[in-house]
Amino acid sequence: MAEKKLIIENVSKVFHTPGGHPIEALTDVNAYVEEGEFVTIVGTSGCGKSTLLRIVAGLDAPSGGRILLDGREVGGPGADRGMVFQSYTLYEWLTVYDNIAFGMRLRGASPSEIHDKVRFLIDKVGLAGFDDVYPRFLSGGMKQRVAIARAMANDPKILLLDEPFGALDAQTRTIMQELLLQVAEEQKITVLFVTHDIDEAIFLGDAVYVMSFRPGTIKEEVKIDVPHPRDHEVRTSPFFTEIKRRITQSIREETLKAVEASDASARGLSRRGRSWLARLFG
Amino acid sequence: MAVVSEHRCESKTRKWSDHDVFQPKRPIPRNLYLTFSLTGFFILLTAWVTVTAAHWIDPMFLPSPWSILQEGWRMAAGGELWEHTVASVTTILMGFALAAVVAVPLGILMGSFKFVEALVEPLGNFIRYLPVSAMIPLLILWLGIGRMEKVAVIFIGTFFQLIFLIADVSANIPRDLLESAYTLGARKRDVVWRVLIPAAMPGIFDNLRMTLGWAWTYLIVAELVSAQRGLGYMILQSMRGLNTEAIFVGLGVIGFLGLVTDQSFKLLTRVLLPWSEKAGY
Ligand SMILES: Nc1ncnc2c1ncn2[C@@H]1O[C@H](COP(=O)(O)OP(=O)(O)O)[C@@H](O)[C@H]1O
Ligand SMILES: [Mg+2]
Numbered sequence: 103m104a105e106k107k108l109i110i111e112n113v114s115k116v117f118h119t120p121g122g123h124p125i126e127a128l129t130d131v132n133a134y135v136e137e138g139e140f141v142t143i144v145g146t147s148g149c150g151k152s153t154l155l156r157i158v159a160g161l162d163a164p165s166g167g168r169i170l171l172d173g174r175e176v177g178g179p180g181a182d183r184g185m186v187f188q189s190y191t192l193y194e195w196l197t198v199y200d201n202i203a204f205g206m207r208l209r210g211a212s213p214s215e216i217h218d219k220v221r222f223l224i225d226k227v228g229l230a231g232f233d234d235v236y237p238r239f240l241s242g243g244m245k246q247r248v249a250i251a252r253a254m255a256n257d258p259k260i261l262l263l264d265e266p267f268g269a270l271d272a273q274t275r276t277i278m279q280e281l282l283l284q285v286a287e288e289q290k291i292t293v294l295f296v297t298h299d300i301d302e303a304i305f306l307g308d309a310v311y312v313m314s315f316r317p318g319t320i321k322e323e324v325k326i327d328v329p330h331p332r333d334h335e336v337r338t339s340p341f342f343t344e345i346k347r348r349i350t351q352s353i354r355e356e357t358l359k360a361v362e363a364s365d366a367s368a369r370g371l372s373r374r375g376r377s378w379l380a381r382l383f384g
Numbered sequence: 385m386a387v388v389s390e391h392r393c394e395s396k397t398r399k400w401s402d403h404d405v406f407q408p409k410r411p412i413p414r415n416l417y418l419t420f421s422l423t424g425f426f427i428l429l430t431a432w433v434t435v436t437a438a439h440w441i442d443p444m445f446l447p448s449p450w451s452i453l454q455e456g457w458r459m460a461a462g463g464e465l466w467e468h469t470v471a472s473v474t475t476i477l478m479g480f481a482l483a484a485v486v487a488v489p490l491g492i493l494m495g496s497f498k499f500v501e502a503l504v505e506p507l508g509n510f511i512r513y514l515p516v517s518a519m520i521p522l523l524i525l526w527l528g529i530g531r532m533e534k535v536a537v538i539f540i541g542t543f544f545q546l547i548f549l550i551a552d553v554s555a556n557i558p559r560d561l562l563e564s565a566y567t568l569g570a571r572k573r574d575v576v577w578r579v580l581i582p583a584a585m586p587g588i589f590d591n592l593r594m595t596l597g598w599a600w601t602y603l604i605v606a607e608l609v610s611a612q613r614g615l616g617y618m619i620l621q622s623m624r625g626l627n628t629e630a631i632f633v634g635l636g637v638i639g640f641l642g643l644v645t646d647q648s649f650k651l652l653t654r655v656l657l658p659w660s661e662k663a664g665y
Contacts, residue, residue: 181569191564205568
């Protein structure tokens, strides 16, 4: 068995909102990613995926538990954990080339090293010829490709992706999934990828963690024993369909919980609003 | 299938014309647009010429366009128009540059750091809602009626607006943008200099352009109250001398300068921030 690169150990997170109940976003989350493995986490919207990934990135501190990267506890954000966000986070004032070079320049890499690496990554993500283009001229899919290359330029120990293709149309999304998978296979990078899209989670993952909603925790772990390189035909294989059916069922229960919770909070709000009005006019 | 599609073709649809100017929001060809714009000017000018030529209005109240042009030419040739214009423009540039130089960094700090916000906001809000025209008498008392007073009026009028506008710009920079930099290995200082400030630039330019427009208003008010030169002073003197033509010349010059500064700012944005949406295509 390969070495455990990233360990998420009993992580919990409570948000204290002013004047409201504390929100228990994560409860005792345990998961791990092996060296060179592509792990996906799938869960319904609001179940705590982004919160978990932000804690792994070091952007938020856990309320309990810890994150271990190569056996060392993670304190804050760092270049050893590259992250790609769902929203477009390219630096508009930098060209594609300079966006990708951003991290390398920060750590003072030599110009020739930067040049080689950036040129290599631009080719890898299929953006040859776009070196000097500003982000506002790029499509959503191209922007996310630059964001992936930018995170990879630092040679991070693990690449974290938070629904990076969530804003793309369905066709572009599948193309992007294939591209990411191909790059990850070739470069043998370790990836933790978060999504609400079950298809995406299975297609990309060597292992899929399914998250539950309130408590936000790992509900089950599914190994996806489909060898690499994978191509798009995998998506329609009987094996894939069967796993998809299972995970869909599992997630559906959580989504129903989430819908109920939001209904309840809307009812609560409207009740509060009414009593306030009643006091004023009653 | 065939039946269905035939049926559809029969339904009563009129073909839409490309030139249907009465259809809401429909774009019209560029030439047509230009024609309408010129027509607007032409209507106004015709009405003006007609009214003055027919002597329906006393030229003391509304002189003819031609006599205004003549007066403008005379004032330009005599050098006085130039003198007043230079005086006003210099004062504006001084007051505005001073306000911008202090307000831009302070606004960025205020939008980015809560403690600066707490330090500046309550006080700034008080002064912001105090019309600067109300402070002119006090400023005259302190600084006299020379240039310093005008510079102070412009500074106070724009500075307290600018810090809030710029604080807003910097506070609205998406959190993800800053955090992505941390995950790329940036330290706090890098995030401020390499992400926050460049990201705020287009918004800052926009607000500078807007407040520069207001600066004109403050300056003219200050010059109308008390001055020894400047376009506002020139207009006031023309009124006293019943030289209505000169009043119109002054208004024309002020409007023209406003247009020029606005356009130069747009040009500056295009040159300095070519990457920004605001630079246009
Ligand atoms: N900064 C925050 N303050 C308060 N509540 C938060 C905060 N961030 C997330 N939450 C809450 O935590 C839960 C999980 O959010 P999130 O991690 O964004 O879910 P997901 O990414 O799976 O959609 C949600 O109920 C959300 O409202
Ligand atoms: Mg999320």
